[in-house]
Each structure stands twice: as structure tokens, then as C-alpha cells.
Amino acid sequence: MQSVQLICWTLKSKIQRQKRLVLSGVLVFGVIWFMLSQKTAHIRREVNILTAQPCSDSDSQEVVEKICSLYRNQEVTGDLCRPLCDEQLVKFVRCLNYKHGKYVMQVKCANFCTPGESVSAVLKMTHKNVSELQEHLKHIDKELLVKMQLQEQVDKVKIQEYAITARSLSILLQDLLQAEYGFTPRDGQDMISLLWNNNYADHFQGAHTNLVFARSFWSVVLQNEYRISKVFSDWDVFPQIYGSCGPLYIAENVPGVTPFNTILSYFVPGYQSWKNRAQTAIAILHLVQHMEMMEYPLHLCDVKSPHFGVMPDNNKVKFIDADTVFADGSLRRDLGMPACSQHEDCALFDCEGWCHKETGKCRPVRTNNNLQMVCAKVFRGPLLSRNTGLLSSPPSHVATQLTNLVNSCADDVTEVTQEGIQMKTPDDGLLHGLVSCLTESMSTSR
Numbered sequence: 420m421q422s423v424q425l426i427c428w429t430l431k432s433k434i435q436r437q438k439r440l441v442l443s444g445v446l447v448f449g450v451i452w453f454m455l456s457q458k459t460a461h462i463r464r465e466v467n468i469l470t471a472q473p474c475s476d477s478d479s480q481e482v483v484e485k486i487c488s489l490y491r492n493q494e495v496t497g498d499l500c501r502p503l504c505d506e507q508l509v510k511f512v513r514c515l516n517y518k519h520g521k522y523v524m525q526v527k528c529a530n531f532c533t534p535g536e537s538v539s540a541v542l543k544m545t546h547k548n549v550s551e552l553q554e555h556l557k558h559i560d561k562e563l564l565v566k567m568q569l570q571e572q573v574d575k576v577k578i579q580e581y582a583i584t585a586r587s588l589s590i591l592l593q594d595l596l597q598a599e600y601g602f603t604p605r606d607g608q609d610m611i612s613l614l615w616n617n618n619y620a621d622h623f624q625g626a627h628t629n630l631v632f633a634r635s636f637w638s639v640v641l642q643n644e645y646r647i648s649k650v651f652s653d654w655d656v657f658p659q660i661y662g663s664c665g666p667l668y669i670a671e672n673v674p675g676v677t678p679f680n681t682i683l684s685y686f687v688p689g690y691q692s693w694k695n696r697a698q699t700a701i702a703i704l705h706l707v708q709h710m711e712m713m714e715y716p717l718h719l720c721d722v723k724s725p726h727f728g729v730m731p732d733n734n735k736v737k738f739i740d741a742d743t744v745f746a747d748g749s750l751r752r753d754l755g756m757p758a759c760s761q762h763e764d765c766a767l768f769d770c771e772g773w774c775h776k777e778t779g780k781c782r783p784v785r786t787n788n789n790l791q792m793v794c795a796k797v798f799r800g801p802l803l804s805r806n807t808g809l810l811s812s813p814p815s816h817v818a819t820q821l822t823n824l825v826n827s828c829a830d831d832v833t834e835v836t837q838e839g840i841q842m843k844t845p846d847d848g849l850l851h852g853l854v855s856c857l858t859e860s861m862s863t864s865r
């Protein structure tokens with residue numbers, strides 16, 4: 420009897436051991452598979468960065484030449500035209516964008532951007548094929564005439580002679596800013612000078628200008644980055660805009676933060692010490708906080724390190740790609756537009772939306788916020804990679820606390836309450852916690 424029990428027991432433990440062995444085998448296989456898939460994604464990301472198509476200097480210079488030839492033919496105007504095209508005060512240095520984005524060129528700007536000084540600056544314009552520029556401007560003429568309810572056929576008018584009133588331009592602008600930002604001008608506020616410079620009167624004879632000024636004005640106003648930078652210029656959150664020539668505008672040089680999203684970052688010359696990175700992170704947090712306090716809070720919908728620029732002289736941070744920055748009203752409108760079957764369908768770049776699955780319609784509400792995106796996409800590297808992200812490898816005396824704070828901030832998800840889904844505004848406590856932990860981290864660091 421005892422020997423039968425012994426055989427049973429041995430058999431049982433043998434089966435259990437085999438079970439455990441199979442289980443551990445599956446587990447080990449799973450872990451290896453997971454690590455490999457992470458690695459493949461990582462390798463793919465590194466390769467993408469290496470093979471990303473940079474812009475070509477000659478393509479960029481061709482754009483400037485085209486703008487200048489339009490200026491010489493009196494088809495566009497603006498305060499940048501003369502220094503750029505006649506006086507050679509704005510000189511091309513190199514292109515900065517990746518193909519298919521905007522045109523972005525670094526230039527040296529003498530005695531125009533800052534009087535009496537030669538400073539670095541950038542020329543920017545929404546990407547358009549050079550051959551399509553003229554057509555694009557004709558399109559703008561048509562839009563202006565229709566919006567101003569002028570009956571003339573656009574092909575029949577002579578743009579240099581066709582008169583447009585300051586009043587009709589102001590009304591157009593007012594409607595656009597009202598729709599975009601809910602912006603209401605103060606009594607007697609000069610709307611045209613808000614989006615141009617005070618010297619716009621140079622382009623007017625009494626209350627009239629011509630279609631050359633109107634199309635140049637409208638071609639920059641229609642670019643979100645130009646418009647938002649001008650309207651909110653007093654807040655100092657975007658690079659200053661010095662001037663424009665047709666649709667091409669010139670902005671303050673605020674170089675972007677080096678991305679720390681790959682292992683390759685360690686070999687990039689701009690890879691900075693912990694102290695510098697912590698300082699930049701604090702400045703980014705201040706920018707996010709500042710944006711929350713604005714009269715019309717703005718949503719950053721394309722958040723990544725190179726979109727935060729650091730001012731070379733005072734280390735202040737500005738947001739340098741304002742094309743996907745939206746005010747509350749226009750974002751809600753755009754988020755609320757499409758039909759959906761899942762929440763991802765409602766997102767606008769990094770601004771996440773909410774799908775009401777019963778009706779198949781997106782709710783007009785953003786479910787994440789600027790702070791959360793900064794923590795997830797700038798401070799923290801990609802999942803499971805502790806060695807990437809602006810705040811990777813922190814000094815050991817703050818490592819646990821900082822990692823916990825960054826994770827809570829990045830994973831701070833919006834919950835549905837009885838009142839429905841609500842936009843989650845940045846958590847002030849987390850923001851202050853991060854600032855003080857970063858400040859402490861610099862007390863004894865490399």
C-alpha cells in the first residue's frame with residue numbers, strides 16, 4: 420500500500436515538475452519574443468532616423484528666388500521683401516526641415532530683424548511646390564473677392580490697381596479670429612496691425628490698398644503658425660515674427676531641443692549634462708503652466724522635443740512649430756467632427772478625443788492635456804526604455820521619486836464621471852512636484 424502511495428506521489432511530482440518546466444519554457448519564450456519585438460521596433464526607429472530625408476539647400480533657395488521674382492513682378496509685397504530680395508540683408512545659411520514639412524531655412528539677418536545687429540533667424544512657409552505658388556496666390560485672390568462679396572472676375576482684375584478697403588480686410592480678419600479663438604477685438608482695436616506690423620499704412624492710400632497687399636496679407640494670415648504667433652505675441656510663448664514677403668515669413672531663431680528618443684542620442688554632439696536637461700525640463704514646465712493661464716488657453720497637438728526651442732541667451736523655452744497649436748473652440752470643433760468606432764478615431768495628432776460609441780460620434784472634448792503629453796513624449800522615452808527621453812538616467816538621489824512623478828504625470832488618464840467625459844486640466848500638484856524634484860536633482864549632479 421505504502422509503495423503504491425509512493426509511486427503515485429512520485430508520478431504526481433514528476434507531472435508537476437514537467438508542468439512547471441513547460442510553463443517556465445512558455446514564460447521564457449514569451450519574454451524573449453517580447454524583448455525581440457521591442458528591439459525590432461527600436462532598431463526600426465533608429466533606422467528611420469538615419470534614413471529620414473533631410474531637406475535640400477537648393478530646393479529651399481529656389482523658394483526664396485521664386486518669392487523674390489514674384490516681388491520684382493509686383494505680385495507680392497511685405498516688409499521682408501526689400502531686405503531679402505534687394506538689399507541682401509537676409510542671407511541663406513542652410514535648410515532645417517525634413518521633406519514634406521514646412522520650408523524652414525536658417526538665415527543670417529543683418530539690421531532688419533534687430534536694428535543695428537546681425538542675428539540668426541529662420542524663414543518659414545507652408546510647403547507648396549514652387550510651380551504651384553502663383554496658382555496658390557490666384558486662389559487667395561478668388562477667396563478674397565468672394566468673401567468680400569465683390570463681383571469682379573478674378574482673371575479680369577489688375578492686382579496692382581484693384582482697390583480693397585481696410586474695413587473689408589478688417590472684417591474678414593475679425594470673422595476668422597472669432598471663429599478660431601473666440602477673439603473679440605477691444606473697442607477701436609486695429610485688427611490689421613495685430614497681424615501685420617504697424618507700418619501697414621505704407622501699403623495704403625487713405626483707406627484703400629490693392630490686391631497685392633491683400634493677397635500677401637491673407638497668404639500669411641492663413642498659415643496657422645504665423646496667425647497664432649502674431650495674435651498671442653504678447654504672451655512670449657512662440658518665436659517672435661519679424662516680417663514677411665508674400666507667404667514667406669521670418670521668425671526669431673530658437674533652436675529646438677535635441678531629441679533623446681533613441682539610444683543614438685548619446686552619440687549626438689548636443690547630448691547635454693543632467694543639469695542642462697533638468698533646466699530645460701523646468702523651462703518646458705513653466706511654458707506649459709504659462710499656456711494654461713492665457714486668456715485663450717492653447718492646446719499643443721504635436722508634442723515632441725524638437726518642437727520646444729531654447730532661447731540661446733536666456734534658456735527660456737518657446738514652442739517653435741505652432742502649426743498644430745489650437746485654441747479651445749477650434750479644437751473642440753475639429754475633435755467633434757468625425758464619425759468614430761473607437762477613441763483613436765477622434766484624435767487630432769496628440770490631442771486625444773472621445774468616441775461616444777452608442778452614437779458613433781466623437782465628443783467635442785480633449786481627453787488629455789499639454790502637461791501629460793510633455794511627460795509622455797518628451798520627458799519619458801518609449802515604453803520599457805529607461806535610457807531614452809529628456810529625463811532619462813537621472814541622478815540616483817532623485818531617480819525613484821522623479822521616475823514615479825514622470826510616470827504618474829504621463830499616465831494621468833481622464834475618467835468618465837457622472838457628468839460625462841471631462842477634459843482633464845494639468846494637475847498643478849504634479850507640475851509643482853516635478854519642478855521641485857528637478858530643482859533638487861541639480862543640487863548634487865554632474
Ligand SMILES: Nc1ncnc2c1ncn2[C@@H]1O[C@H](COP(=O)(O)OP(=O)(O)O)[C@@H](O)[C@H]1O
Nearest residue numbers: 515520521523658671672673674675725739740
Ligand atoms: N524658430 C525656429 N528657430 C530655430 N529652429 C527652428 C525654428 N522653427 C523651426 N526650426 C527647426 O526646423 C525644424 C522644422 O520646423 P517645424 O516648424 O517643426 O516644421 P514642420 O512643420 O515641417 O515640422 C524644427 O524641428 C527645428 O529644428
Ligand SMILES: [Mg+2]
Nearest residue numbers: 520721726740
Ligand atoms: Mg515640426
